[in-house]
Amino acid sequence: MTDRLPAREAIALVTDGFTELRVPIRHFRPDGPLAWQGYDEARSRAAARTGEDESVVCGSAVVGGTRVALIAFEFGFLGGSLGERTGDRLEAAYTHAREHRLPVVSLVATGGSRMQEGMLALTQLQRVARQSALTREAGLPQIAVVRDPTTGGGWATLGAGSDVTLALPGAQVGFAGSRVRPPGADPAAYTAEAQVASGAVDAVVPEESLRETLALWLALLSAPSAEAAPVPAALGAPGLPATGRDAVDRARSPERPRAEAYLDAYFSRRAAISGDRCGGTDPGVLCGFGSGPKGRTVAYAAQCGTATRPAGYRTAARLIRLAGRLGVPVLTLVDTPGAANDARAEREGAGSAIADLFAAVATARTPVTTLVIGEGGSGGALALAAPDNTWATPDSYFSVIAPELAAAILKRPANEVRATADQLRIRPQDLLDLGVVRGIADHAGK
Structure with missing residues (x-):
């Protein structure tokens, strides 16, 4: 044409x-x-x-x-x-x-x-x-x-x-x-x-x-559904981490399944949206709609393990609001060391972009299901998480701040990072005990 x-x-x-x-x-x-x-x-x-x-x-x-x-x-x-x-x-x-x-x-x-x-x-x-x-x-x-x-x-x-x-x-x-x-x-x-x-x-x-x-x-x-998206099966290594440091190492492992693997396993077919409509894109956040379990349409916003840029947060917010208007449930996959914090990210409005995504999730008109599949780095990860329907895989962690940064802020020596990770209680089982997540995802076939 x-x-x-x-x-x-x-x-x-x-x-x-x-x-x-x-x-x-x-x-x-x-x-x-x-x-x-x-x-x-x-x-x-x-x-x-x-x-x-x-x-x-x-x-x-x-x-x-x-x-x-x-x-x-x-x-x-x-x-x-x-x-x-x-x-x-x-x-x-x-x-x-x-x-x-x-x-x-x-x-x-x-x-x-x-x-x-x-x-x-x-x-x-x-x-x-x-x-x-x-x-x-x-x-x-x-x-x-x-x-x-x-x-x-x-x-x-x-x-x-x-x-x-x-x-x-x-x-x-x-x-x-x-x-x-x-x-x-x-x-x-x-x-x-x-x-x-x-x-x-x-x-x-x-x-x-x-x-x-x-x-x-x-x-x-054209296929809205009122039901929440089912929790995806865990794809990584079975068994829970023994320590906080173990949880971090497993989440950061290059062998751990990333967002693409989870989306491929969950959807039989999908179509992507791209861009925040404000001049930016973030390849580290995948957004779109797919045909999920039982053939139902589910919208998805998935972090890919990189620091999330303002455009990524805005695109995810756009996705969640569009899904709400069309009556489609949402699945979010959390995996980021945190929000991008370089000078360019600040100039691009990192704070306002994160705030807008928090608001989009909080006011979502359709159910949001979240699975933490890797790193859950501070507010940059939490912005994508459903307040009452977040789950974790065995090879993930969620923390108020990375253990290394926590130790630095507390002026602790490097040899105390491991102990700091344990004190933060960031393992999946810790998150379940604290009520931060609803459960730990089962592996496929279980």
Whole structure:
């Protein structure tokens, strides 16, 4: 679709059937609401060239067995620009989605608002934003596929405002289109790949994989469940650690199973979200939705053993709130030596990001299940833990602070770190005795 595939061909590429939604055509005085000379002629030429009478085609469709409300932009019609008639169609599509309880899939390719309709065109963004918000409140998922190009208000509403945003390789994606950027602007910053790197797009998906990817997302996001996610089976070494130091050594062992192993064992299939929508990503926190035990959809946020960056906390908070809106339970896997504490992390708002994740977990609208699978390093780990439903594996620990740092703060010599680890009571069995965790996870097959 990066070759600006027409709307109807884009629809055919991803759907198994489409029924267009007919919307009454708004009648303008000659040359539109602003009487812009030549506007009628330009629209007539666009209609003759594309076979469409507006820049967007809307209707209901089937994608991978899931019925959806579908929006597809026709870039060949005045650059896929938004005018009043476009707004009428978009509003009708969202209304149809809510009335029939359908997810919304948008295939976006637009240059922004239509100049020939002036501010009346720009205010269509408010209409779209309101319809998107109402659909979000109704608990219906919204998935956008941004094509080439997706710029201006269309990107800032339908594209970036969706729950999951996918992009086609090489697509131009950005608020500023190529004709309005500052002189000397780096074109690479306005690509789908750059938007993934900066946390604004979840994934770049090749055209040949798009139907399958959309089908997976729709299947996962259209299967809410009120039940809490079951606790994963422990995958590491059996038996409990004898001392606090043993617990730390086992949790830090390079042979211990990490988040990827737990996710692979727990889910039969999964789809990832990426990015905090604030300009950052953290590869050390994996987030997404998967088909878990008994085929139920479960959202996951999993630390990978690295110091968690602010973008990781924000992405996890985004995941938990999205799961809550869609009625999906959440599984979190805790494994971090702690929050990143370098100067860059402070500049990126580490404190506020951690605070926001604490709030997201505390106010989660669906059950959260937590398993500590390795290191539980201070508040940077606790922010991801469910207050009343946290479990631990035998090769994990949870501590107010790492034993080495505790000894340093207490001005103890290095040979007292082992004793300090015991005093902190950080072993899984200690955590159970203290009531910090509900239980110790069994191994698979037990």
